[in-house]
Amino acid sequence: MAEFTDALFSIFFVETLINGLLLGGVLALLSLGLNLVFGVVDVVWICYAEIIMLGMYTIYFLHVDAGIPVIIAAGCGIAVTTILGLLVHRIVIHYLLDAAPINQLLATGGLLFFLQGSAMVAFGIEFRNLGVSLGSLIVSEDIYLSWTRILCFVLAAGSVGVLYVFLSRSYLGAAIRAISQDREIMPLMGVDTKKLYLLTSAIGGALAGLAAALLALQYDVHPFIGLSFGPITFMICVMGGLGNMVGGFLAAFIFSELITIGGYFADLEWGYVLAFVVFIATMFVRPEGLFARKS
């Protein structure tokens, strides 16, 4: 017991909490795009993480092979995923808008394997590293915080803020909030729902690109990278109440703190186990998500 309390009041525990917070920023950004698309189009992009994977490859090849500065490569990556978002909607989702939810899931799930398989054929299975390191912020002799993670957190929090202002202040943002509440009457408001879907899919794609840029700084790119954060992104959205962006934002931090705290007391893998156990327990108690609105 004394060992436990010692650990709890240790300086390393503070570092763990901060790292959890920083990880939460990235997870929040990941869940944001998925939640936005679901809220508006009412379809879950199961292949969301694979779009991010293609964004990471774009950044990798442009920076490492073509020698383009990493910040410009990141911009191109965002452009590519924006276009991918538009294509996913126009080529697949558009035809399934009135289909049964299970068919929509299967279609975007199929797209996941298509994108993963295509990446494997095109790029091979080797792990590729962007080779960009931002170093660490040395807080004290014992505490190091990765600049990459800090940057990720700041950018993630910044994009959440920008999206919030867009949703709450602009006409288009109001329409995006409105369409998730009543789709059928949108034409009466003069809203072209087809255009709004495309716009949302483009924003969802752009957010995937931003996530790709931040993840490429921290992780190697390979065709299966989507599997390591696709499921967790989806679970965060579900835990926060699918389509509820504020809920997803908070759930991201709950998840990240559970992962890092679990990792602090045992191994990082146990952190994930802890997070998923809490997730499953949540689903029993509140199947509609922690922050679901009462309807």
Added chain:
Amino acid sequence: MLTLSQVNAGYGDFQALFDVSLDVRSGEAVAVIGPNGAGKSTLMRVISGMIPAFGGSITMQDVSVLDTPAHQIVGMGIAHVPENRRLFARMTVEDNLRMGCFSPQFRDRYTERLEFVYQLFPRMRERRDQMAGTMSGGEQQMCAIGRALMSDPKILIMDEPSAGLAPVIVQQVFELIERIRGEGLTVLIVEQNVKQVLKVVDRAYILEAGTIRMEGTATELLESADIQKAFMGM
């Protein structure tokens, strides 16, 4: 102003309207009355493009409504207050009103129109930051009418504005309609509450089983023995 000629419409294989013709002249208030399932809501929906017509023509000031995409119909000056109000329940009153002004051609006049609605319904100004879904039924109806008025329409079409409201509130809703008429707006209203609606409109059509059975001025219809027997339980 708004003319329907031989309109046929329905859902899939089910036809709800058969050769419906009617017209609403500028400055007039016209009611379409009839029992449940007569096709009244279908009529409203086909006018504002929520469902396509099987045939016939609808024109607004000589421009074809049926050939206009649904989201552009509000731009022709037709604003629709849907059945059951259909507010965005988890948005504030002011955000709901803002949605009524969504089309780019209306946005310049947002502040002016908002002031107009707030003057017409001071209660909405008091409730501006409240979630629309938390208001009483009568207030929600005000908000729904206000939302439609944000686009400064030439004609307001209302689908059963008194449905699902307590009798006292129904009275208030008809007072609202009179107030809107006072602003010189043209109104087409669909109602089951025959006795009340005939007091606020100039003319009315009786719709039964998807066909127009009768038409006349409000006074004629109020005095008609058939109407009294069929709709007013006298």
